[in-house]
Amino acid sequence: MTPKTYSTYHQRGAEGTLYLADAIDFLKKIRKSTAGVVFLDPPFNIGKDYGNGKTEDRRPHKHYISWLEEVIGESVRILKPGGALYLYHLPSFATQLTGLLNELLQFRHWIAVCMKNTFVRGRRLYPAHYALLYYTKGDPLHFSRPKLSPVKCRRCNSYIKDYGGYRRIIEEKGINLSDVWDDLSPVRHNKRKSRPANELPMELLERVVAISGCANELFVDPFMGGGNGVLAAVGADMRFAACDIVEECCRLVSERIEHLIEEHRRQAWQTQMPIPKEDSLSIS
Numbered sequence: 700m701t702p703k704t705y706s707t708y709h710q711r712g713a714e715g716t717l718y719l720a721d722a723i724d725f726l727k728k729i730r731k732s733t734a735g736v737v738f739l740d741p742p743f744n745i746g747k748d749y750g751n752g753k754t755e756d757r758r759p760h761k762h763y764i765s766w767l768e769e770v771i772g773e774s775v776r777i778l779k780p781g782g783a784l785y786l787y788h789l790p791s792f793a794t795q796l797t798g799l800l801n802e803l804l805q806f807r808h809w810i811a812v813c814m815k816n817t818f819v820r821g822r823r824l825y826p827a828h829y830a831l832l833y834y835t836k837g838d839p840l841h842f843s844r845p846k847l848s849p850v851k852c853r854r855c856n857s858y859i860k861d862y863g864g865y866r867r868i869i870e871e872k873g874i875n876l877s878d879v880w881d882d883l884s885p886v887r888h889n890k891r892k893s894r895p896a897n898e899l900p901m902e903l904l905e906r907v908v909a910i911s912g913c914a915n916e917l918f919v920d921p922f923m924g925g926g927n928g929v930l931a932a933v934g935a936d937m938r939f940a941a942c943d944i945v946e947e948c949c950r951l952v953s954e955r956i957e958h959l960i961e962e963h964r965r966q967a968w969q970t971q972m973p974i975p976k977e978d979s980l981s982i983s
């Protein structure tokens with residue numbers, strides 16, 4: 700099916716297009732070697748109803764994997780040399796996709812995004828992370844290593860870890876981000892979500908963009924959901940192309956972008972306001 704353009708933005712503060720479309724149709728529409736970052740957070744095939752019926756998210760396992768492989772194939776096609784691909788999934792699925800990814804791209808990291816409050820199933824260990832696979836098309840075009848502030852105890856305000864002789868350096872420069880992200884919760888409380896269905900925390904997307912993004916590069920998100928990926932990209936002055944199969948997501952994300960543009964305008968207007976001369980302020 701031809702992807703339907705939902706909304707387009709060409710202004711300072713947001714440049715890109717949202718599509719109401721199936722992910723593969725959408726990816727096929729994008730020209731090859733154009734994307735700086737592709738972020739994939741697909742449905743997990745666990746029977747979730749994203750608004751398009753539970754059966755859509757419960758296909759036979761083989762079909763689901765080959766569908767994901769097609770999504771990956773198209774994503775690799777649109778990546779520019781050095782561009783980055785991120786795939787967020789359960790470890791059991793991620794491991795089935797690494798064969799293809801290792802063939803097509805350069806492995807960078809298996810990032811463990813820690814989660815709490817899960818359940819032990821069968822004869823297994825307690826599952827405590829999601830996998831965020833990070834690959835690049837050859838050597839990375841852009842790479843930055845974000846720094847984190849050392850964590851302090853909420854009660855006594857002292858550092859939770861002992862940094863020994865490195866304490867001053869850490870205070871000055873921060874801690875290098877590792878491949879275990881245990882400081883953000885992938886399962887979020889309803890109060891902090893912009894929609895009822897799954898939504899990744901903004902901090903996770905901002906981190907991805909901070910590592911691999913760059914102003915004016917293209918950020919592509921074929922499963923945009925509530926749009927945190929798009930908003931993180933806009934925040935880093937990246938262009939975006941994103942889609943979702945559910946119209947409600949497109950409506951929500953376009954509202955969020957409009958709001959952001961309005962915010963930019965307001966700030967620009969405030970900074971351009973002439974500062975009154977001192978004597979014009981005097982009463983006498």
Ligand SMILES: C[S@@+](CC[C@H](N)C(=O)[O-])C[C@H]1O[C@@H](n2cnc3c(N)ncnc32)[C@H](O)[C@@H]1O
Nearest residue numbers: 721722740742749898899922923924925943944
């Ligand atoms: C796991 S959620 C992504 C959540 C998103 N990363 C966020 O932070 O809000 C998967 C999204 O994919 C959408 N989706 C499901 N099947 C799709 C398809 N075939 N093509 C495009 N989008 C699809 C769902 O509507 C849902 O919003």
